[in-house]
Amino acid sequence: MKRFVVVLTVVLALAVLVAQPVFALQADGGGTMTDPVQLFLIGVIASAVVYGIKLVAAKMPDVEIRRDWLTIFLYVVSLALAAMWGGVVLPEFGGYADPVTFVAAALRWAGEVLVALGPSVGFATLIYNVLLQKVFDGLAKKAGLK
Numbered sequence: 001m002k003r004f005v006v007v008l009t010v011v012l013a014l015a016v017l018v019a020q021p022v023f024a025l026q027a028d029g030g031g032t033m034t035d036p037v038q039l040f041l042i043g044v045i046a047s048a049v050v051y052g053i054k055l056v057a058a059k060m061p062d063v064e065i066r067r068d069w070l071t072i073f074l075y076v077v078s079l080a081l082a083a084m085w086g087g088v089v090l091p092e093f094g095g096y097a098d099p100v101t102f103v104a105a106a107l108r109w110a111g112e113v114l115v116a117l118g119p120s121v122g123f124a125t126l127i128y129n130v131l132l133q134k135v136f137d138g139l140a141k142k143a144g145l146k
Contacts, residue, residue, distance in 0.1 A: 003059075038081075038085060045077065046135045049138075050135055050138035050139055053070075053139065070135070075124070075128050078127040082124035086123050
């Protein structure tokens with residue numbers, strides 16, 4: 001287990017070294033999915049996930065990594081990438097004077113939050129589709145299916 005933690009730490013450190021230039025390039029502008037730097041980073045993340053799954057399967061054979069948990073994990077990673085690349089600006093909570101206006105302000109704010117999160121969730125879904133395909137292709141190659 002100790003060796004697994006060391007290997008995971010090294011992989012994460014290398015991923016951070018790869019990601020730093022990506023975020024430096026994103027500071028110039030852009031933020032579209034067609035950016036080759038973003039696609040490269042998605043490929044690096046997919047490779048790290050495949051390596052992690054292979055390592056877990058080799059070191060802990062009694063642990064089963066189910067497809068549903070893997071897809072949830074990949075979507076969370078996609079949401080994090082979309083938030084980093086696209087950013088989200090949350091609306092301010094409106095003023096209120098009594099409980100009735102507070103409820104009205106809370107419902108209005110919740111609707112505005114959903115509208116603000118819409119583009120990021122759509123972008124995350126696009127990232128997720130690319131990431132999921134790369135991970136499953138990598139797992140198929142590791143398993144000798146392709």
